[in-house]
Amino acid sequence: MKSLGAAGVVGLAGCSGDNNGATTGTDGGSNAGGTTIELWSLIHGQSQIANDFLEQTIQQYEEETNNSVRWVKENTQNVQNGNWRQRMNQGNIPQLFNTAASRTGAFVADDLITPYSEIIPELDDEVVSGTEWADDVLNNIYRGFEGDSRKIAPLGFVMQEPFVARADHFEEAGLDIESDFPPESYEELIDVATTLQEEGPGDYGFQVHGSPGDLMDEIMPTWSHSLGGTEGLYVNEDWDDTLLDSDAWKTTLQQNVEIHRDLELSAPNSASTSDEDACRLLIDGSASMSQVGMLNYGLLAGQAPDMIEDGTLQFGPSWEGESGYRGEFNVQSIAMGAQPPDMTDSTWENKRAATVEFLNLLFSSEIQQQVFDAWGLLPYNQNVWEDVPRKENGIVETAITTAEGSEYGWQAHPDMADIQYNIPGPVFQQAMTGELSPEEACDRAAQQIRQQVFR
């Protein structure tokens, strides 16, 4: 279970925004004529703070327009087990739904969304100017679909995958957190981690994650992409084959196995540990360094607020590999649903206008400034990046540096869950336990994906 945003939440006064567009204002004016839109969300479930922020955003929207939001608090399981897809295919399509972009491919494939590219012309100028930088990222995420690849809008970005280290361990091991962190290559990582383990107070120099889920979406894809570029992604450019048996993935899995089994720089049970376990090991001082997703920032802030506040836990971007990329965008998305089959055109037009107004508010500088603290996301609207309050621990700079060094995100292939987790996860874990060699594991996982998904 991931947890988002926790520390230092900024005040959420219901002040008006400075939207330039005609649709949303402070005078209660609206193009939608007082309609109700339905929103299915997942982001609220990350933490109480995340829930409160979405609630206040909705309140602000309702106060500023005559519209209202029917907010349905959903859960990830309903996306993964096909419940959403089934409901939408039966005509129950919400005006807005929020989930990870990598889970939205099936909705795009079934024509259950209104393409984001059609909405962009209706957004405020300030929003458009602040968000167009991400068009390439969206194109890369949805490139397997025909037409304009900007299918679904980002709510914000989880940048994969920052280093996190104990600054006090660096000091005790005779290392300098300013110059020795973050490591700039795999070889440097091994050197630093070995010194930390041998000279520092911790038991493990660098904690890797071996549980099937986290093996597939934390350190591995970041390193693989930074090493092999597009060859290190999950599926190829045409989306008709997996790349899990590419050299980039094999090398990366080999490196993870090496850290765990050969160099023993990670905990003995790393073949089954998660990124949350790594956070706990960092907090209790057993581990000196790891790479954990930004989604864990809330967990760290909740369990070790002092370490987060005073910079004992330091964040740093992952290295630029041979491909020149630092990492990947794990996009939290907000999609506009398609017109439900039994909805009249006039009703739909009202709801669509109301939805655009909501998106304008959501992407406005006023709201976007707060999504880092509230939701743990790098804002979609780049205009506010400079305004996000910096912290001693370097998390904001890390997220921005990673974003500036990345172009690709987890792809939104309709069968992404199978390709990314369900099929390869247990097989890759067999490499971590020593049951298979890394090369065998990559070959077998890719073969199984071809047999089950691409046959």
Add this chain to the structure above:
Amino acid sequence: MFARIQKGLSTNLGHRYERVIAVLKEHWFTYLLFLPTLLYLVFIVWAPFIRGIWMSLHIWPAFGVPEWDGIQNYTYLLGWDPFFTSVRATAIYMTMTILQLILALGASLAARNLSRFDNIVDGIFLIPYTMPPVVTGTVWLYILHPNSGPLMGWLLDSGILSEPIFWRTDGTLSISVLTLVGAWTFWQLGYLIFAASISGIPDEHYETARVYGASRIQQFLKVTMPHLKGAFIIVVSLRIVRNLIKVSQPLQMTQGGPGFDTSVLGILLYRFTLNQRAYGLAFAVGFIMFLLAIGATFLFIREFRRGQMEASA
């Protein structure tokens, strides 16, 4: 010649038909009462099951058009290493049936000899059975946790172990733990059935045996066991079927890992159904599970009856 056989056959069928009609006329109310159960079995159990077999012959996605695939789902499974790892895990996991049998029989025999507090003992034995498997799974996960579990702590403190055992990263240890925890969690059903059967044995039988100088072991073998044969069949059959379909506790404790080492067939089916929504493959696994359950139960009953007949001969 052929015409004579045909005539004889039709006469025979005619008699049978008349007999069936006569029976139905005589016992129509009894059959009427049976009808709802019959309809339930046909429409809720057998029709979906047969449809499931049909689905197993297709690529049957959650969304989209099913595609005829013949026996490809089965050939895929039979050529897929993790499937056999899963069958192996299931076979090991099923050995908890034997452990449950031993625990249940031992406890019910011990409880039989109690003259006081027998109700309390019954309660102590049976209350854990009311706990959901995920609760007992959580308890055991805590007890066996390598870093913070009390058992591992005690083993380390007392010097029996020099370092904690990370059992979830070792396939053999993981399936062993699952089997032992499963046996502990589900043995009480057997106790309930054995205890009921034992309480039905008249005391006179034991008194007679004692008069003839039978030892405790002889009393058990010659008096108790013959009365428990029916209970044995029920307990083993029920436990085979119930243990084969266990998913929640193994899934909670190991998520089927490491790798596929604890992915019992139920977990494989769960993954194909809920994670991958590959219903054709899921039903192929389900059908194989059904055959295994039926086969194991049939074999057990046949061997048990054969043993009974040999003993009585």
